[in-house]
Amino acid sequence: MTISRSQPPPKTSSPSRRRKIIRSFVSVALFAVTTAIVPHLWCGRDAARWYRGDADVQEGLARGVATWVDQDLGIDQYHTGSSQFNGEWLLMTYQLAGLGFGQTALTHPESRARNLPMLRKCCARVLKSDAASFDAAAWSEDPVKTLTGKNGHAGYLGYSNVVLSYDRWIDPAAPDGAVNDRFTAALVRRMTASSTHLIETYPGEIYPADNCVAAASIALAGRATGRDYSPLLKAFCTSLHTRYLDPKSGMLYQSVSSETGVPEGAPRASGTLFAAYFLSFVDPKLSADLFAAIRRNQVSHAAGFAAIREYPDGYSGPMGDVDSGPVIFGLSTSGTAFALASARMHGDEALFRELESTLTLVAAPTSTREGNKFLLGGPIGEALLFALLTAQPAPKEVS
Numbered sequence: 001m002t003i004s005r006s007q008p009p010p011k012t013s014s015p016s017r018r019r020k021i022i023r024s025f026v027s028v029a030l031f032a033v034t035t036a037i038v039p040h041l042w043c044g045r046d047a048a049r050w051y052r053g054d055a056d057v058q059e060g061l062a063r064g065v066a067t068w069v070d071q072d073l074g075i076d077q078y079h080t081g082s083s084q085f086n087g088e089w090l091l092m093t094y095q096l097a098g099l100g101f102g103q104t105a106l107t108h109p110e111s112r113a114r115n116l117p118m119l120r121k122c123c124a125r126v127l128k129s130d131a132a133s134f135d136a137a138a139w140s141e142d143p144v145k146t147l148t149g150k151n152g153h154a155g156y157l158g159y160s161n162v163v164l165s166y167d168r169w170i171d172p173a174a175p176d177g178a179v180n181d182r183f184t185a186a187l188v189r190r191m192t193a194s195s196t197h198l199i200e201t202y203p204g205e206i207y208p209a210d211n212c213v214a215a216a217s218i219a220l221a222g223r224a225t226g227r228d229y230s231p232l233l234k235a236f237c238t239s240l241h242t243r244y245l246d247p248k249s250g251m252l253y254q255s256v257s258s259e260t261g262v263p264e265g266a267p268r269a270s271g272t273l274f275a276a277y278f279l280s281f282v283d284p285k286l287s288a289d290l291f292a293a294i295r296r297n298q299v300s301h302a303a304g305f306a307a308i309r310e311y312p313d314g315y316s317g318p319m320g321d322v323d324s325g326p327v328i329f330g331l332s333t334s335g336t337a338f339a340l341a342s343a344r345m346h347g348d349e350a351l352f353r354e355l356e357s358t359l360t361l362v363a364a365p366t367s368t369r370e371g372n373k374f375l376l377g378g379p380i381g382e383a384l385l386f387a388l389l390t391a392q393p394a395p396k397e398v399s
Contacts, residue, residue: 063371087134
């Protein structure tokens with residue numbers, strides 16, 4: 001009887017084992033490279049067109065935003081959980097949309113016949129009573145009927161006036177020129193009377209970023225009319241630079257005590273970059289300095305994408321609010337969007353491409369028969385992105 005003994009399996013040859021190892025390594029490497037490169041390339045496929053101001057992408061978004069403006073939106077369109085914030089978002093939708101239409105008309109003069117009427121429609125919308133109701137409720141007085149008073153009303157007057165000023169700067173014969181004069185005069189008088197050159201948004205609440213919007217409206221009105229507001233604007237910018245920039249991070253403090261004029265709370269990227277956009281109409285150098293501070297300290301990169309950290313090192317705060325949007329792992333939703341404007345205004349194409357890739361990944365742009373939309377945008381989101389993506393380095397002289 002033959003007893004069979006189990007034999008060990010033949011050994012794999014060394015060349016075969018090496019080939020398997022090489023194939024595995026190549027597969028892992030290709031997966032890593034594909035994961036790192038392909039999503040970024042796909043999401044950033046339109047970044048170069050946005051950066052150079054391509055007419056098709058700008059006009060596509062203009063048509064999409066026009067669908068919101070044509071609806072004559074109301075406060076009930078928004079669902080922030082606060083009637084005050086709903087009102088802010090309604091006003092900002094028209095303000096930012098108007099700036100986007102104006103910037104597109106300047107970049108592409110051939111589109112002026114389409115975009116200037118939309119800018120005018122936005123001006124008409126910000127002057128309607130429902131756009132001012134949130135401010136009137138907070139102050140217990142109508143901001144338009146009390147222009148000779150002393151209360152700040154930066155939340156309504158600054159935001160509405162900047163789009164009126166932009167329209168008038170494009171066309172000195174703009175129909176709301178008289179209103180623009182009255183709003184500008186009230187803001188100039190109130191900011192001049194303030195020892196800090198900052199005025200209140202709401203009773204007892206001062207926000208430097210809101211004051212940058214008001215200052216932009218004054219600067220643009222001066223360009224439109226030839227009036228010289230430079231003494232006030234220089235004093236305002238000096239006050240920002242010396243009193244309201246965090247010395248370590250170079251970022252703008254979010255709020256200021258209405259009693260002492262002392263900064264309160266943390267400096268934040270969302271407010272700093274929002275201010276940098278509007279300061280480009282007032283003091284491009286200060287706008288560039290704010291962006292440089294963000295660029296130096298607050299940018300996070302990953303696989304061709306970029307996002308902005310809301311708080312500088314050594315500071316912390318809420319994980320998101322109506323200003324910043326959600327703050328996820330320290331990254332600011334609004335701050336990341338606002339950075340698009342500064343990157344384009346101040347010539348940082350590399351960062352702009354990474355930020356635009358992140359925008360595409362998160363907001364999901366889509367093309368429709370009515371124009372371009374963002375699936376996660378809504379009226380305020382699309383108006384905001386319209387203004388930011390069409391932002392220009394500095395206002396140009398208009399013939």
